[in-house]
Amino acid sequence: MPELPEVEVVRRGLERWVAHRTVSDAEVLHPRAVRRHVAGAEDFARRLAGHRVGTPSRRGKYLWLPLEDSGQAILAHLGMSGQLLMQLAEAPDEKHLRIRVRFADDLGTELRFVDQRTFGGLSLHDTAPDGLPDVIAHIARDPLDPLFDEDAFHRALRRKRTTIKRALLDQSLISGVGNIYADEALWRARIHYDRPTSGFTRPRTLALLGHVRDVMNAALSAGGTSFDSLYVNVNGESGWFDRSLDAYGREGLPCRRCGTPMRRRPWMNRSSYFCLRCQRAPRVAS
DNA sequence: CCTAGAACCTGCGAGC
């Protein structure tokens, strides 16, 4: 499941293989993949044609390709199963190919958006003066952004009546964290996922943020190394199925710190993985 | 206004 590090790897691949190329035409094979483009698939394709792609940017799990001289950008979200692939034009279509973008050059490659579960998609949006697409203005900066505001995040934790994992997944407070990295960072910080945020001390918040950054940087260095090769970098898969995880998916396996079998608990229609001993439940657990 | 939970979607694997 693509979270910040995986999306960043894709962004680097796009920077290498798509930036500064001019779109010739786009083909939408599944309308759901452009549902966030309210003007529809035809409008999406027409607006892309003839524009040159600038340098790809990212915030959290969103990435976008600026279209030069249009004031707009192609916004991409991979959802849970989305991939952006560079493929040779003659390569057979993938089973779940949703969008194809061709370029007006002789490089022989095209950009493909492939998505089994169609939670992701592409859309075109106006950009603010700082380049941010208008529809993601509510998405907070991510923890790898130098301008991420640690104080504001801490104050939000203190103010809210919620629990820490919910807060980590709230993209308006901190972006880029999904279920996997939330569990990993909480395990590293020895914090239980259901701990109320209102009592967080500043050192606790800062320590947790440090672990979020550490686990993301580790994933980035593991998965972001191979973006020179066409098929192992923009494909949206390399590097994140084989990463080493300490918590996520390790139900019944010994905690790497204390040896206690790891637990899985149903949580918000998904799962939380944690160590009963290292990550003590809050006293007022319900 | 705030928070909790459901809905969206498809493939896979377990269980019967």
Added chain:
DNA sequence: TGCTCGCAGGTTCTAG
């Protein structure tokens, strides 16, 4: 063998 069901989960919408 073939069916059903649970599970995976980011975002958005709705209910309370």
